[in-house]
Amino acid sequence: QSLTSLLSVSSKTPVEKLRTTNLSLPVVHSVMLRHLTFHGARRLSCAASRFSSGFVGENIALCQPQAYFSSRKGSRYLPPSDEDNLLEPVEKSAMASPDDMEFFDPSTFDLNDDEESEEEILEREQEEKRQKIRDELDKRTGRLWSDPWEITHEEWSTKRVADDLPDWTPDMCSRISSERVKIHPDGTPTLLTLSKIALPPPPPPHPGHGNAKPYSKYRKSAHNEYVAEKVAAMAAPKVDEILKKETWQDKQDAVDELFESVEFQLKDQEKILGRHPKFGDWVERALEDYLRSVKHESSATKESVTDKEAEGDISNNFPSKEQDEKALPIFCDLYDKEGPDAVVPKILHPLKPHAKDGPGRMIEEWEIIAHKETKRMMLRQSTRKIAQVLSDDSKPSRVYVTGKRGVGKTVALATIVASARRSGHIVLYMPDGDRLRKLGYYIVPSGHREGMFDLPRLSQEVCAELLVSHEADIKGMITSVEKFEKFMSKTQITKMPIESKEKVALVDLLKVAVENENYAAPCYSIVIHELMNQTEKPFLMVADAFNCYFDHGQYFHMDYDENVKNAIPCKLINLFEPLINTMGISADGNGEGSKKTEASIIKRGGIVVGTSEAHAVARESTDGLDASAKKASSDDSKIPLHFVEVPRFSPLEVEHIISNFEATGLGRLRFDRGDTVMNGNEVAYIQMVSGGVGQNLVDECVM
Numbered sequence: 001q002s003l004t005s006l007l008s009v010s011s012k013t014p015v016e017k018l019r020t021t022n023l024s025l026p027v028v029h030s031v032m033l034r035h036l037t038f039h040g041a042r043r044l045s046c047a048a049s050r051f052s053s054g055f056v057g058e059n060i061a062l063c064q065p066q067a068y069f070s071s072r073k074g075s076r077y078l079p080p081s082d083e084d085n086l087l088e089p090v091e092k093s094a095m096a097s098p099d100d101m102e103f104f105d106p107s108t109f110d111l112n113d114d115e116e117s118e119e120e121i122l123e124r125e126q127e128e129k130r131q132k133i134r135d136e137l138d139k140r141t142g143r144l145w146s147d148p149w150e151i152t153h154e155e156w157s158t159k160r161v162a163d164d165l166p167d168w169t170p171d172m173c174s175r176i177s178s179e180r181v182k183i184h185p186d187g188t189p190t191l192l193t194l195s196k197i198a199l200p201p202p203p204p205p206h207p208g209h210g211n212a213k214p215y216s217k218y219r220k221s222a223h224n225e226y227v228a229e230k231v232a233a234m235a236a237p238k239v240d241e242i243l244k245k246e247t248w249q250d251k252q253d254a255v256d257e258l259f260e261s262v263e264f265q266l267k268d269q270e271k272i273l274g275r276h277p278k279f280g281d282w283v284e285r286a287l288e289d290y291l292r293s294v295k296h297e298s299s300a301t302k303e304s305v306t307d308k309e310a311e312g313d314i315s316n317n318f319p320s321k322e323q324d325e326k327a328l329p330i331f332c333d334l335y336d337k338e339g340p341d342a343v344v345p346k347i348l349h350p351l352k353p354h355a356k357d358g359p360g361r362m363i364e365e366w367e368i369i370a371h372k373e374t375k376r377m378m379l380r381q382s383t384r385k386i387a388q389v390l391s392d393d394s395k396p397s398r399v400y401v402t403g404k405r406g407v408g409k410t411v412a413l414a415t416i417v418a419s420a421r422r423s424g425h426i427v428l429y430m431p432d433g434d435r436l437r438k439l440g441y442y443i444v445p446s447g448h449r450e451g452m453f454d455l456p457r458l459s460q461e462v463c464a465e466l467l468v469s470h471e472a473d474i475k476g477m478i479t480s481v482e483k484f485e486k487f488m489s490k491t492q493i494t495k496m497p498i499e500s501k502e503k504v505a506l507v508d509l510l511k512v513a514v515e516n517e518n519y520a521a522p523c524y525s526i527v528i529h530e531l532m533n534q535t536e537k538p539f540l541m542v543a544d545a546f547n548c549y550f551d552h553g554q555y556f557h558m559d560y561d562e563n564v565k566n567a568i569p570c571k572l573i574n575l576f577e578p579l580i581n582t583m584g585i586s587a588d589g590n591g592e593g594s595k596k597t598e599a600s601i602i603k604r605g606g607i608v609v610g611t612s613e614a615h616a617v618a619r620e621s622t623d624g625l626d627a628s629a630k631k632a633s634s635d636d637s638k639i640p641l642h643f644v645e646v647p648r649f650s651p652l653e654v655e656h657i658i659s660n661f662e663a664t665g666l667g668r669l670r671f672d673r674g675d676t677v678m679n680g681n682e683v684a685y686i687q688m689v690s691g692g693v694g695q696n697l698v699d700e701c702v703m
Contacts, residue, residue, distance in 0.1 A: 166671075168370035168371075168665040168670050168671070170371060170663070172665070172670070172671060172673060173662055173663045173665075174662065174672075174673050174674025174677065174678070175674070176659070176674055176677055176678060177659035177660075177662045177663050177674060177677055178663060180655070180656055180659040180677075181331065181656065181659050181660050181663050182328065182329070182330045182331065183330070183331050183332070183333050183376070184197075184330055184331065184332050184333070184379070187332065187333045187334070187335070188332050188333070188334055188347065188418050188419060188422045189332060189379075189419060189422070190419060190422050190423040191387045191390050191391045191416075191419050191420055191423045191425075192387075192391045192423065194379065194383070194384055194387040194391075194415075194419050195318060195384060195387040195388040195391045196318060196319065197319070197330065197379060197384060198319040198323040198324050198326070198327035199319075199324060199327050199329070199330070199379060199380060199381050199384055200324060200325070200327050200328065200329055200381075200650060200652050200653065201321075201324050201325060201381060201650070202380070202381055202382070202647040202648070202650055203647060203648055203649070203650040203651070203692060204218050204222075205217075205218045209404075209648075223273070223276075223282065224282060224285075224286070226273075227266070227273075227279075227282045227283060227286050228286040228289065228290070230266055230269075230270075231262055231266065231283060231286040231287050231290060232286075232290050234262050234265060234266065235258060235262055235287060235290055235291075238254075238258055238261075239258075239290075239291070239294055241254070242254045242255060242258070243294075255291070258287070259284065259287060262283060262287060263280055263283045263284070266283055267279065318388060324381070328652075328656070329378055329379070329380075329652065329653050329656040329657075330378075330379050331376040331377060331378050331379065331660060332376070332377055332379055332415060332418070332419075333374055333375060333376050334347055334348065334375040334376075334377065334418050335373055335374050335375045337373075341372070343363060343366050343367055344363060344366070345375050345418075346469075347417075347418045347421055347422070348414055348417060348418060348429075349429075349465065349468055349469050350429065350431065350465040350468075350469075351363070351414060351417075351429070351431045353367065361406075361614075361695050361698070362377075362408075362410045362411050362414065364698065365666065365698055368666060368667065368702065369661075369664040369665055369666045370664065370665025370666070370670055371663070371664040371665050374664060376660060376664065377411050377414065377415050378408075378411070378653065378656070378657065378660075379415065380408070380412070380646075380653070382401075382403075382408075382412055382644055382645070382646045382647065383411075383412045383415050383416065385642070385644050386399050386401070386412065386416050386608060386642075386644055387416065387419060389606070389642050390416070390420065390540065390606055390608070393425070393538035393604055393605055393606075394604065396601055396602045396603065396604070396605065396606055396638075396639045397606035397607075397639065397640060397642065398582070398583060398584070398606060398607055398632075398639055398640070398641040398642065399606065399607070399608040399609070399641075399642045399644060400583070400585070400609060400610075400625075400629040400633075400641060400642070400643050400644065401413065401608065401609065401610035401611070401644045401645075401646060402610070402611045402626055402629070402643075402644070402645055402646070403611075403613075403645050403646035403647065404613065404648070404693070405613035405614055405693070405695070406613075406614075406693040406694055406695030406696060407646045407647065407648055407649075407692075407693055407694060408646050408649075408694045409544070409610045409611065409612070409646050410431075410544055410610070411694070412610070412644075412646055413431075413542055413544050413608060413610050414431075416542065416608055417429050417542050420538075420540050420542075421469070423538075424473070424537065424538070425537070425538045425539065425540045425605065426470045426473050426474065426531060426537055426538070426539045426540070426605075427469070427470070427540045427541075427542060428462070428466065428528065428531075428539075428540070428541045428542070429465075429469075429542045430462070430541075430542070430543045430544065430579070431544045432544065432545065433543060433544060433545030433546055433547075433548040433549060433612065434545050434548045434612065434615040436458060436548075436575065436576075437548045437549055437551070437553075437554055437570060437576075438554035438555075440455040440457060440458045440554075440555060440575075441455075441457040441458070442455075442456075442457065443455055443555045443556075443557055443568065443573070444456065444557075445557065445559045446521070446574065447488075447489055447492065447522075448486075448487060448488055448489045448492070448522070449486075449487065451572060452572055452573075452574060452577070453555070453557060453559075453560070453568055453572055453573050453574070454521035454522075454573070454574045455521065455555075455573060455574065455575045456517050456518065456520045456521050457517065457520070458575050459513065459520040459521040459523075459524040459525075459574065459575055460513055460514060460517050460520035460524075462524060462575070463510045463513035463514055463520060463523060463524050463527070464510075464513075464514045466510055466527070467507070467510050467511070467514065471507060471510075473537060474506050474507050474510070474527075474531075475505070475507050476505070477505065477506045477507075477530065477531075477534060477536065478503045478504065478505050478506070479503070479504055479505075479506060479509075479526065479530045480502065480503060480504075481493060481502060481503075481504060483526065483529070483530070484522075484526060486529075487522040487525045487526050487529075488522045488526075492519070492522065496512065496519060497512060497515075497516065498512065506527050506530060506531075509523045509526055509527055510523065510527060513527075521574050521575075522574075524574065524575070525574050525577075525578075528578045529578075532578065532582070532600065532601075532602045532603065532605075533603055534603070534604070535603050535604045537604070538604050538605040539602060539604065539605035540605045540606055540607070540608065541578065541579060541582065541602075541605075541606075541607040541608070542607075542608045542609075543579050543607075543608075543609045543610070544609075544610050544612065545610070545611070545612035545615060546579070546583070546609035546610060546611055546612075546625070547587070547611040547612060547617050547621055547622045547625050548612060548615060548617055549570040549571075549576050549579070549580060550570070550586070550587035550621045550624070550625060551616075551617045551618050551621050552567060552618065553566075553567025553568055553569060553570065554567060555567060555568045555573065556568065560572075578600070579607070579609065581600040582600045582601075582602060582607045583607060583609055583641075584600070584632065584639070584641075585625060585628040585629050585632055585641075586624070586625075586628055587620070587621045587622075587624035587625045587628065588624055588628065601638070601639060602639075611625065611626075629641060629643050630643055648691065648692030648693060649692040649693070649694065649697070650692070651687055651692075653692075654683070654686065654687045654690070654692060654697065655677070655683060657694075657697055658676060658677055658683060658686065658697075658701065659677050661697075661698075661701050662674070662676070662677060666698070666701055666702065667698075667701045667702035667703070668701065668702065668703075669701055686700050686701070
């Protein structure tokens with residue numbers, strides 16, 4: 001009767017509800033035993049047959065619940081041990097009516113077990129560890145952990161556009177940046193002035209840059225300099241006593257004693273360096289050099305000092321190492337207030353922005369800065385070294401400039417071009433060798449020189465550039481018609497549209513080349529030949545991306561190869577012939593090019609060429625040129641070749657470049673107001689990610 005009452009409560013009884021939950025039998029028993037009353041538990045055992053068919057293999061437990069639960073004693077499905085006799089029979093009189101019973105409601109009970117599984121415990125512990133790491137990262141500050149230039153959601157939701165932003169003015173520059181950036185008082189210094197400016201030294205070589213030999217050489221020289229300083233400090237007090245001795249034998253004995261005492265004392269002071277196997281040799285060599293310098297100073301007479309002062313120009317000497325170490329970076333400014341308002345100043349003509357990045361990316365900085373009335377470039381020791389070579393224009397010179405990509409080779413060449421023109425030089429500037437080597441429109445055989453080929457369109461372009469930049473300088477230079485026979489046939493000379501057939505001005509030849517494309521190539525060759533052999537004014541040739549001329553050729557003609565498979569070498573093309581012959585090096589890859597190629601001579605002036613790492617040039621061609629230039633720089637020749645490597649920026653130079661970016665309104669530093677330059681961590685971060693490379697510095701300060 002009680003069971004009937006239990007099942008008649010609803011069409012779907014609690015037992016049927018439990019059957020639909022897909023729970024295992026032990027779980028069902030555990031739930032029912034925990035939430036039913038004592039009498040309800042007895043009725044559960046009576047009604048078990050109703051749902052036993054849904055649990056295969058559990059019929060025994062359903063028919064004999066007491067035996068089943070006794071076997072599960074201690075399991076987590078059972079109530080505490082004091083309720084083991086829960087299913088003992090009770091008196092009939094103690095049975096309650098259906099109204100007194102409490103029924104199980106699954107909707108109000110969490111069927112999940114209270115105890116965690118091993119997987120849940122492990123996952124919870126790992127999540128706690130991850131949360132600790134997240135909390136620790138949230139507490140960190142700096143460039144890697146918080147981005148002050150992050151655009152917030154509130155800023156994105158605003159309707160401000162670029163026109164709503166305030167206009168940049170130089171007054172927005174911070175005081176520290178405006179005081180740090182120094183501009184040369186002359187704007188663009190002359191070559192002689194540039195050669196005397198004290199500039200900070202470049203960073204030392206680093207073994208992580210791919211070549212350990214320069215670093216090893218630097219470390220060795222650093223050890224020698226350090227030992228020499230220590231030896232000079234220890235020997236100076238004793239040398240005065242040695243000089244006071246009367247006999248030569250006494251002086252010699254004192255010097256021998258000095259060698260022994262200095263070495264032992266210095267070895268005791270230097271606990272680590274003193275254990276080097278060559279430490280004694282370093283000390284001996286340093287002491288010998290110091291004694292020679294003392295002897296030289298003591299032998300100098302007052303008369304010789306007076307003679308030096310009488311010569312006047314003591315300032316002609318180049319800056320010393322001590323002066324450079326105390327110097328700060330300085331910028332030159334090429335902006336021409338009277339010239340046209342263009343991205344590239346006229347003094348650097350024909351340098352211009354290129355659709356495909358052009359020669360280097362130096363011009364990109366001038367295009368994106370907010371300050372349009374300045375064109376600044378940093379002066380560096382590598383640039384000064386070139387100026388020191390060219391400052392004496394009476395001696396012909398050759399300069400080969402190389403360096404990693406983006407370190408400032410184009411800037412160095414452009415600075416030399418501006419400084420040379422400021423000094424009165426006639427400069428033939430070819431800034432984009434990659435374009436010249438493959439975009440010559442068409443090529444034709446030379447009409448008078450066998451085996452040579454002409455690029456009429458590009459020759460006409462270069463002649464026009466010379467007229468724009470140096471028409472006033474070339475005006476007055478005259479050549480004779482007899483010299484034309486090397487580059488022109490008699491028929492061409494006769495038909496040339498010039499007034500005088502005896503003496504011809506170089507300016508008239510350039511104008512003929514600009515007006516008549518057929519005469520452009522021979523006129524170009526004649527003018528360059530005359531400028532190289534005249535002594536009236538210094539003539540300088542500057543070519544960027546010089547290694548492009550030694551890569552796989554882009555010009556073909558049947559007169560050179562009937563099958564038109566082999567390209568014409570650039571040294572057989574009139575446009576590049578003066579440059580290649582004057583440098584006198586080749587990309588043979590073994591450093592012997594200087595011996596195989598005889599350099600042409602510029603009677604007054606020189607040539608400066610630079611390599612490019614931004615264009616598609618075979619690595620073997622560039623490496624071969626470097627090896628050939630190094631070999632030629634060590635050889636004794638009529639025209640000395642100077643090998644100049646442009647290094648990365650030092651930390652001091654990086655600080656001043658960042659200040660200059662803020663002072664000119666570049667990128668995100670435009671409205672920075674000194675937050676970056678005054679944050680040492682931020683400056684160190686920019687130095688790290690840029691690697692001291694100029695192009696990377698611009699990218700980092702823009703994005």
